[in-house]
Amino acid sequence: MSSANSCPALMVTAPSSGSGKTTVTAALARHFVRQGKVVQVFKVGPDFIDPMILEVASGQPVYQLDLWMVGKKQCQKMLFDAASAADLILIEGVMGLFDGSPNSADLSKEFGIPILAVIDGSAMAQTFGALVHGMVNYSPELSFYGVIANKIAGEYHAKLVLDSIQECALKNHFFSRDMAQSLPERHLGLMQPSELTDITERLDLAANQVAQSEFAALPPAVKFHAPKWAASERDETANALLNKRIIIAKDAAFGFLYHANVNMLIRAGAIVIYTSPLCDKALPDGDALYLPGGYPEVYAERLSQNKHYIASVKRFADSGKPVLAECGGMLYLLDDLEAESTHFSMCGVLTGTAKMHTRLSAVGQQGVTIAANKAHFALRGHSFHYSSANIALEPIARSLYHPSLREGEYIYHGGSVLASYMHWYFDSCPAFFIHFFNQTLQLEHHDQAN
Structure with a gap:
């Protein structure tokens, strides 16, 4: 070659x-x-x-x-x-x-x-x-x-x-x-x-x-x-999620999805199944759920009216299967979302509320180090949002902006749900997300980014 x-x-x-x-x-x-x-x-x-x-x-x-x-x-x-x-x-x-x-x-x-x-x-x-x-x-x-x-x-x-x-x-x-x-x-x-x-x-x-x-x-x-890879840099994701059925929300309300994230899941052997919280009646069968960011505030009324779908999300989370939620996906899991002075009921999977603002709340690249499985996993990504959230969970970690090292977004873990305003780039730490979707991630204590 x-x-x-x-x-x-x-x-x-x-x-x-x-x-x-x-x-x-x-x-x-x-x-x-x-x-x-x-x-x-x-x-x-x-x-x-x-x-x-x-x-x-x-x-x-x-x-x-x-x-x-x-x-x-x-x-x-x-x-x-x-x-x-x-x-x-x-x-x-x-x-x-x-x-x-x-x-x-x-x-x-x-x-x-x-x-x-x-x-x-x-x-x-x-x-x-x-x-x-x-x-x-x-x-x-x-x-x-x-x-x-x-x-x-x-x-x-x-x-x-x-x-x-x-x-x-x-x-x-x-x-x-x-x-x-x-x-x-x-x-x-x-x-x-x-x-x-x-x-x-x-x-x-x-x-x-x-x-x-x-x-x-x-x-x-x-x-x-072509890059030259060291032995320690070899891709070890192959078959790590073999035949794991991962459901991904993808529609006009939840469209903030990196192709690289989906490719990592497929490279690991996962079966990706897309779903629309706006249009579908219920979640399809699957082993894990990934709720990326998007515009839930723009489509809040339609999302709140899809009661059967909301019920299926609650049942899925209650079953103990892993749920990963980023930014708008996290807001969808809360009890209530306030947009343009109107309150909309969301899924109620996480106890908390969110409110949209007219000014930017956060923007920038961020990293976070999460302690789990007697190791430290360094994840990278970013945040960009116009809302604030009040969530009744103790954060397990907090990101730091790159390169300023200012404090950034909280990372929440409740039941089988991992949620944050942070949009993660999976290939920054594939092992972490493989553990999460395989339900082999044992979180330990609060930590921050480097």
């Missing part, structure tokens, strides 16, 4: 959030898919909603790349594998290019991926060139491929903006300010594609702008090398 694969690749990034990275990445993916190319898209950092849009545009699952949460070698492996199968690799950055630790620039440097900068030019003219100059020269190790001026009013505005760029070698183009191609947002980010009946039309309009630009041709190839 070759130790290196080559494939055209770009990192799509910006000076800040809200610049239009997702729109441009989706437009590029859609354009090349329409040319018959296989496009593999990745997203830097923890994110659920942007990847949903990018999956519709590319027709392929979107995975996370993050040097801390995912790890350098896992990132390297995913890029190496993608380069052998895809005609183009696109990576959407997170926040601004240099924001966070690690950040999009770090990933670009690590793997030698050229950068396409997307800059919102809606409220500027020649100052656009100064921003480009600053991004290009801030970190000389980075390689810039081009720049797209986004949200431009018209041809004259585009000329003012693009003529201000001093770096003549950069490819450039502009995206017009067109609401028909923009992607609607709400409190946790973009709306989910399943909620947009015209998502295909929006993506096609955006792709049309790529087709008329210098970016219509594939970028140069990048060489991606």
